[in-house]
Amino acid sequence: MPRPPSVRSIHSWWSDLHAATKPLIGVLYYLQARSFIGENTGRPLSTATIDTFLSYLAYKYSSLATKRMVLRHLSERAVSEEEAWGLVESNLFQSDVLDELMDSPDENMRQIAQWFITRLTSHEPLRLQILIMYPKRCRNIVKILLLGLRGSGKSTILNQMKLLTKGFDEHERAKYRMSIYKNVLDCAGMLARAVRRVGLGALPEDMQVHAMVLLVAFPAPDGDDEKSNSETETESVESASEISVLHSGEAAIGPFTRRRNHESGEYHLGISTAADVLPQTHAMLTPTLADAIWHISRVPAVGRVVDEHPADFYLMDSVEYFFSSIHRIAHPAYVPNEQDILHARVESTTMTHTSIPLGDLSIYVFDVGVEREKWIHHFEGITSIIFCAALSDYDQVSAEDSRVNRMRESLGLFDSIVNSPWFWRTSVILLLNKIDVFRKKLSRIPLERYFPEYTGGSDLNRAAKFILWRFLQENRARLSVYPHLTQATNDTKSLRLIFAAVKETILQNALKDSRIL
């Protein structure tokens, strides 16, 4: 007896057999498929073999028993990651046959088909591919997209979600060490600029030696217009033994590459990719430098100059946290803890995700990083989006265009998302983040300076309500918006309630979407 016709030639002469012989053909195909499975057990799963299995699954004269047997066999094969890859890349996975089996009127068949998908998605790299390319195949997985401007707190939120479930092992925490050094040294460089602006002579006497250490480690760039002590400048450049000039505008400091921005005159540190750079960092962040950072960051005159000129001295939101932990970080055996990870500033460049179990369902939260345009269309029609906006952005300027206010840029992004035809059925969880920084800023920097229509003064509730109102104004598509005020760096326990509410919203939306509610 010939094998079932291939899916492409399904209307061959064989498919025109008389209907009267159908049950007999069903039995014969069952026996044939069983012996085919026997012949192939223990052999690698080739494309041709998968195509033959596909023909049993697609052929209208194959019985349900045959299809169940074949798919059960393929599910067992999918335990191996290599065979699972072969299956996902095969005609079987890409044809409609699998969808038909998943929607079969036979409950047993549906379960086996779901089991097949579960097996395939148990392999992490495959799961991502299936979730993105074939979202409908993953009916027990809810996809959530995390969006927001750079630095609004998306990765911090994702890390908090990870802490609520599996946490970070020592190996994962150690990976943050270099980024944290970079964060600390970037901020220390700014501190040195602030010292130059204040002037050595204006500092208390017992602080001058610490200031000198800082100025030696972070010498003024050529042509820096800071008011500075020129004697110290010359000395500092000459005695900065760790710094070897590579070429104009670029220097190596321990493991970091220091590149000068010719417009602002500032130095930015880039991490060297060499594998042996970590030990060198300890040489850079010496106990003496750590001590100097600790002391100088507490000098009121330095703090004042930073506060009064926020546009000249960009300090990351976690600066206070890292400076107050500087001795722990500078210790040679330093391994970041979970709080350090939440405070670290690591710009996301690729898509990352984390999963949260929810009964029989899994919530997959995706942070698409800088590749938003590349990925976003794969998320068309998803049930929920989490949008992060940093409340404290109200006095900041856009990284791309210094004439654009960052809060307005965030409102613009929100507008383009909520009114996009891709998301017309999506609901939005709006996280108004960095409430702690916002609280501190409000009394010093009036919100009305940037949003003249605001009249509520420095009252935190009024100000937050006003910003929420501005976001809701953009929602012309009238999507359901669920707002929360957050501090993403807060301890995980205090975020638990917010995450419980977020989970509930996601679940309700997923159920509504699947028409269970």
Ligand SMILES: Nc1nc2c(ncn2[C@@H]2O[C@H](COP(=O)(O)OP(=O)(O)OP(=O)(O)O)[C@@H](O)[C@H]2O)c(=O)[nH]1
């Ligand atoms: N003080 C404070 N800092 C926060 C808060 N949320 C995030 N941060 C810090 O802000 C910085 C940026 O946060 P990320 O989570 O990296 O921002 P992101 O949106 O992932 O940024 P990109 O990956 O560049 O798009 C990090 O240093 C965080 O620790 C908050 O609520 N309060």
Ligand SMILES: [Mg+2]
């Ligand atoms: Mg990020």
